[in-house]
Amino acid sequence: MDKKTNNMPPSVRFTDLIERCSDKVYNFAYRLAGNEQDARDLVQEAFSKALEHFDKYDKTRPFEPWINRILKNVYLDGIRRYAHKHTISLDGPSPIESVAWENLIPGADQTPAEDFDEADTNEMVQKALNMLPVEYRTAISLCDVEKFSYERIAQIVGCPIGTVRSRIHQGRLLMRKAFEQLQYGGKKDHVRN
Numbered sequence: 001m002d003k004k005t006n007n008m009p010p011s012v013r014f015t016d017l018i019e020r021c022s023d024k025v026y027n028f029a030y031r032l033a034g035n036e037q038d039a040r041d042l043v044q045e046a047f048s049k050a051l052e053h054f055d056k057y058d059k060t061r062p063f064e065p066w067i068n069r070i071l072k073n074v075y076l077d078g079i080r081r082y083a084h085k086h087t088i089s090l091d092g093p094s095p096i097e098s099v100a101w102e103n104l105i106p107g108a109d110q111t112p113a114e115d116f117d118e119a120d121t122n123e124m125v126q127k128a129l130n131m132l133p134v135e136y137r138t139a140i141s142l143c144d145v146e147k148f149s150y151e152r153i154a155q156i157v158g159c160p161i162g163t164v165r166s167r168i169h170q171g172r173l174l175m176r177k178a179f180e181q182l183q184y185g186g187k188k189d190h191v192r193n
Contacts, residue, residue: 009190014054017063020048024146028068031141032075046071065155072138072157079134128178136171143168167173 025046029161030039050057051072057066129137142153143164150168154161 007087014051017035018050018067019062024064025067028141028146029071029075031129031145032072032134032137034126042071042075045074062152062155065152068142068156070157070191076134077123078091116154124179124182128175128182131181132171132174133179136174137168140171140175144172 024041026039026043027043030036033042035041035043046067050067053070057063116151129140132140138157139153142148142156143150147154150161150164153168157164
């Protein structure tokens with residue numbers, strides 16, 4: 001940051017930083033959450049936590065990785081809270097008495113519609129992304145969607161660059177499989193060019 005920025009009151013500096021990166025933060029949140037409303041909630045909570053802890057931000061380091069790391073942690077905390085509150089025993093009775101669990105929970109043999117047109121491609125990519133474990137989804141989103149460098153991703157997720165590279169590579173393989181499953185309805189005999 002330049003000397004002008006350092007002489008600003010903390011709230012103004014925070015506002016300026018947020019304005020500069022809000023679009024990218026929202027895009028990352030959307031890729032993690034998979035829908036607009038949850039992404040907006042994630043961004044709002046991340047910005048709130050960032051403001052609350054702005055005094056701990058090291059102003060010699062880039063702001064974007066710091067705010068994206070907060071966002072990622074907010075997202076993971078939400079997943080943990082949701083999973084804790086919504087755990088159901090499959091050994092117990094199903095919520096609908098006349099329907100067995102096997103009929104309520106979709107199996108691998110159930111497929112989406114076979115033909116997707118061009119307009120559905122982005123939605124299908126998001127669905128495939130949502131099928132990935134969160135560490136791969138995060139790495140893929142930051143690398144392929146947000147175009148962050150491996151070094152910046154390592155700062156955001158808090159792991160070594162080698163781990164980032166591994167997650168991106170493995171995530172792309174899983175993403176390809178998920179995309180093919182969605183695109184071809186899980187059929188293994190589709191023709192590849």
